[in-house]
Amino acid sequence: MKFGIILGSTREGRVSPQVGAYIQSIAAQRPEHEFEIVDIKDFDLPFMGTAAPNTAWNDKIASLDGYIFIVQEYNHGFAASLKNAVDSAREEWFDKAAGIVSYGSGGGIRAAEQLRTVLAEQKVATVRTNPAFNLFTDFENFTDFQPGDHMSAGVNDMLDELTLWSKAFATIR
Ligand SMILES: Cc1cc2nc3c(=O)[nH]c(=O)nc-3n(C[C@H](O)[C@H](O)[C@H](O)COP(=O)(O)O)c2cc1C
Numbered sequence: 072m073k074f075g076i077i078l079g080s081t082r083e084g085r086v087s088p089q090v091g092a093y094i095q096s097i098a099a100q101r102p103e104h105e106f107e108i109v110d111i112k113d114f115d116l117p118f119m120g121t122a123a124p125n126t127a128w129n130d131k132i133a134s135l136d137g138y139i140f141i142v143q144e145y146n147h148g149f150a151a152s153l154k155n156a157v158d159s160a161r162e163e164w165f166d167k168a169a170g171i172v173s174y175g176s177g178g179g180i181r182a183a184e185q186l187r188t189v190l191a192e193q194k195v196a197t198v199r200t201n202p203a204f205n206l207f208t209d210f211e212n213f214t215d216f217q218p219g220d221h222m223s224a225g226v227n228d229m230l231d232e233l234t235l236w237s238k239a240f241a242t243i244r
Contacts, residue, residue: 072136072237074098075109079153080143086174089216090204091141094172097226098139104234106139111156119158128156132163137170137237138195139229142182144175149182157189164193166244168236170229171201174210178203196240198232200225 076094078087091108098106114128142149157164171186173179180203187197202225204210209218 072234072241073105073107073134074137074139074233074237075131075135076106076139076141077109077153077156078111078141079150079156080141081112081150081152084214085143086210086214086216087141087143090172090174093216093218094139094141094202094226097223098230101230101234109135111152114156116155116159119155125159129160129163132160135167136241137168137233139170139172139233140186142171142173142179142186144173144177144179144182147181149186153186154189157186157193161193164190164195166194166240168196168198168233168240170198170233172204172226172229173201174204174206176206178205196236198229198236200229200232202226202229 076091078091080087095106095108109131114125116125116128169190171183173183175182183201190197202222204218206213209216211217
């Protein structure tokens with residue numbers, strides 16, 4: 072199966088590529104599946120409804136069997152760039168599973184929980200385990216991602232849940 076690791080932030084100087092690369096490095100220990108970085112920034116998405124839909128984005132979302140969202144907390148919510156990306160496709164998301172990896176000064180938990188409710192409307196089922204990284208303890212100077220070794224166990228739990236549910240969803244698509 073093919074999974075997309077979706078980078079939610081498009082901010083100049085963002086740390087999300089480091090977090091995505093870390094998740095991808097752990098996922099690479101499962102060579103039976105593919106895990107690719109999907110960077111919203113590369114798609115230059117218009118603000119939903121202001122221009123014709125971006126077919127490259129819709130095709131990419133359709134081509135994947137499941138998703139891992141890299142979610143950062145901004146003002147107690149998830150980034151507008153990610154909301155726009157979720158809104159910009161529709162049926163392409165349906166009947167798939169997703170894992171959520173979050174970060175922020177409190178682990179990004181509020182942003183992660185908000186994303187679950189939005190994804191439910193797009194028929195994406197989110198798995199229980201949410202690896203949550205803290206800006207104070209998992210980053211140097213809030214910019215250099217240095218997660219403790221113990222964090223990989225949660226990432227693997229999330230990947231176990233995601234691959235299991237994704238197999239099940241494939242049977243109904
Ligand atoms: C405008 C702004 C608001 C923020 N609000 C929160 C917040 O409410 N909670 C939190 O945990 N972190 C907050 N942060 C910290 C971000 O989570 C942190 O900067 C993180 O690195 C953003 O992800 P990115 O670098 O991938 O864009 C905020 C950052 C900015 C710039």
